Amino acid sequence: METMHNxxxxxxxxxxxxxxxxxxxxxxxxxxxxxxxxxxxxxxxSVPVALGALSREAFGQGTALPADIKSVLDFALALEIFENxxxxxxxxxxxxxxxxxxxxxxxASVSGAALATxxxxxxHEAAHVAFLKSVGATxxxxxxxxxxxxxxxxxxxxxxxxTTDLAFLLTVAQGAEDTGVRAYKGQAGNLIGNNDATHNTVxxxxxxxxxxxxxxxxxxxxxxxxxxxxxxxxxxxxTIRGGGAGAAGATGSPSADVVAAFxxxxxxxxxxxxxxxxxxxxxxxxxxxxxxxxxxQGGTDAATEAFDEPLTRAEVVAIVQPFxxxxxx
Amino acid sequence: xxxxxxxxxxxxPEDLWRSSTRRSFLRLLGVGGTIALAPxxxxxxxxxxxxxxxxxxxxxxxxxxxxxxxxYAYALEQLEAAFYSAVVGAGNFATLFTDANERExxxxxxxxxxxxxxxxxxxxxxxxxxxxxxxxxxVAALIADRATILKNAQTFEDLGVAxxxxxxxQLKDARNLLxxxxxxxxxxxxxxxxxxxxDTTGRAxxxxxxxxANGLDVKMEPDAVLARVTALNLVRTSIAVTKQPxxxxxxxxxxxxxS
Numbered sequence: 001m002e003t004m005h006n007x008x009x010x011x012x013x014x015x016x017x018x019x020x021x022x023x024x025x026x027x028x029x030x031x032x033x034x035x036x037x038x039x040x041x042x043x044x045x046s047v048p049v050a051l052g053a054l055s056r057e058a059f060g061q062g063t064a065l066p067a068d069i070k071s072v073l074d075f076a077l078a079l080e081i082f083e084n085x086x087x088x089x090x091x092x093x094x095x096x097x098x099x100x101x102x103x104x105x106x107x108a109s110v111s112g113a114a115l116a117t118x119x120x121x122x123x124h125e126a127a128h129v130a131f132l133k134s135v136g137a138t139x140x141x142x143x144x145x146x147x148x149x150x151x152x153x154x155x156x157x158x159x160x161x162x163t164t165d166l167a168f169l170l171t172v173a174q175g176a177e178d179t180g181v182r183a184y185k186g187q188a189g190n191l192i193g194n195n196d197a198t199h200n201t202v203x204x205x206x207x208x209x210x211x212x213x214x215x216x217x218x219x220x221x222x223x224x225x226x227x228x229x230x231x232x233x234x235x236x237x238x239t240i241r242g243g244g245a246g247a248a249g250a251t252g253s254p255s256a257d258v259v260a261a262f263x264x265x266x267x268x269x270x271x272x273x274x275x276x277x278x279x280x281x282x283x284x285x286x287x288x289x290x291x292x293x294x295x296x297q298g299g300t301d302a303a304t305e306a307f308d309e310p311l312t313r314a315e316v317v318a319i320v321q322p323f324x325x326x327x328x329x
Numbered sequence: 330x331x332x333x334x335x336x337x338x339x340x341x342p343e344d345l346w347r348s349s350t351r352r353s354f355l356r357l358l359g360v361g362g363t364i365a366l367a368p369x370x371x372x373x374x375x376x377x378x379x380x381x382x383x384x385x386x387x388x389x390x391x392x393x394x395x396x397x398x399x400x401y402a403y404a405l406e407q408l409e410a411a412f413y414s415a416v417v418g419a420g421n422f423a424t425l426f427t428d429a430n431e432r433e434x435x436x437x438x439x440x441x442x443x444x445x446x447x448x449x450x451x452x453x454x455x456x457x458x459x460x461x462x463x464x465x466x467x468v469a470a471l472i473a474d475r476a477t478i479l480k481n482a483q484t485f486e487d488l489g490v491a492x493x494x495x496x497x498x499q500l501k502d503a504r505n506l507l508x509x510x511x512x513x514x515x516x517x518x519x520x521x522x523x524x525x526x527x528d529t530t531g532r533a534x535x536x537x538x539x540x541x542a543n544g545l546d547v548k549m550e551p552d553a554v555l556a557r558v559t560a561l562n563l564v565r566t567s568i569a570v571t572k573q574p575x576x577x578x579x580x581x582x583x584x585x586x587x588s
Contacts, residue, residue: 120534238525
């Protein structure tokens with residue numbers, strides 16, 4: 001049952017409650033269900049140890065994660081492998097010689113701070129892949145399972161210019177990162193469970209990956225705006241203005257297929273232009289329109305930028321499937 | 330202790346005067362049980378106890394509820410909005426920031442933090458903590474010059490990311506978690522942008538000082554975040570945690586203080 005606490009009432013309760021509060025660490029120490037390996041993992045600040053221990057202790061040696069968590073983590077792993085293989089191909093460090101060769105033309109123009117950025121991002125994506133596998137996510141995807149032209153194996157898809165044109169490559173990277181941010185956001189609610197330790201641990205880790213993807217997207221926006229001639233819709237604050245294909249801020253004359261792809265990336269059932277947000281106070285739901293908040297500065301543009309929006313799993317699949325040769329779901 | 334004996338629900342003000350309710354209420358005072366007050370109760374209160382005009386002396390956070398977590402976020406957004414409003418609203422803003430790109434960056438962030446603050450204010454309604462009173466001397470010091478402003482902005486943004494990443498798991502309702510998720514990624518974008526504006530290496534936006542070897546961002550539990558806020562000597566309103574949140578999922582990876 002949700003409870004709402006009347007603050008002045010707490011004036012009277014406060015001393016009684018505070019006498020009886022146990023600290024979080026005490027609670028962990030007293031938790032009979034939490035085994036020594038988990039406690040050690042928590043103490044060592046090692047999420048993989050704690051997570052791995054949780055799955056083993058809670059569900060038995062060799063038993064998979066709960067199905068709801070496993071499904072979300074497997075989905076996340078597929079996206080992370082995609083991102084990691086994409087940046088590895090750009091850097092020429094992919095295990096697939098063909099992928100390295102494909103991006104050779106654009107590689108020479110990825111230099112200086114931009115190169116350092118791509119290396120830093122790739123390092124994180126590789127870490128995400130390793131982390132998700134360490135906590136029980138599984139995938140059979142390898143470097144050669146991807147077609148980064150978006151041609152589903154033809155090698156001549158609408159995004160082929162990313163292998164030769166730096167500005168376009170960065171726009172595609174921005175789209176990939178923003179898709180990642182939106183995908184994790186859309187899955188967070190599936191990780192609440194009963195706010196039990198297993199779900200909370202996984203949810204926290206997912207949120208911490210989610211914000212890293214957002215950092216990536218912001219830096220790519222800034223590179224594009226500062227060095228690659230992107231328009232002002234690509235904000236220096238790294239945020240997303242508006243929604244649909246226009247929010248990508250693509251330059252040049254992108255093909256209809258590319259425009260349609262960006263429309264999926266920044267559109268959807270809850271597009272990035274959405275300003276309506278739903279909250280629940282424990283007894284009632286309320287919809288709030290951020291574009292009509294009091295004291296708002298910067299108008300509707302600011303209202304769209306200030307809140308990132310989720311994608312459903314099906315929407316994410318529709319966006320990324322052209323880049324995966326095997327079917328995904 | 331059974332669930333029945335550890336909680337009561339008060340639907341109307343009159344309930345408080347029913348002897349059975351009053352006995353339960355007083356008993357719960359002694360054992361630290363849960364007392365649920367229907368929203369309508371608020372409107373019936375009056376005078377100093379009226380939570381629609383809360384006591385400005387103290388902001389109380391019950392971090393065991395979604396409302397408490399939202400109030401915690403609301404407190405942080407108040408600080409960020411006040412900081413950037415002071416920066417952008419200062420008479421010498423254009424003098425301190427002669428680069429239009431930096432003015433766009435800071436003005437955008439001001440706009441976003443104000444929107445976050447106002448969304449929480451509206452979402453919380455009569456349950457909202459009061460407007461936090463800030464120390465004007467500290468504010469002036471935080472915005473003394475360009476380098477100081479960008480440094481403090483970085484500290485604020487990383488702290489905000491850490492706070493949301495630590496608090497998300499405490500939210501019980503998926504709708505509220507989604508709203509927090511909509512905001513935290515924007516804070517992360519801000520953090521990356523501010524870091525990038527102070528950087529020439531191309532790596533600071535998600536540097537190794539924030540993202541760990543597992544590729545995970547900063548994360549702090551509320552007590553650690555509030556201790557950092559206290560250390561700023563910025564907030565004059567006292568912030569009291571009346572109930573701690575549930576267990577931490579993992580040890581903190583604290584947001585660094587920018588240098």
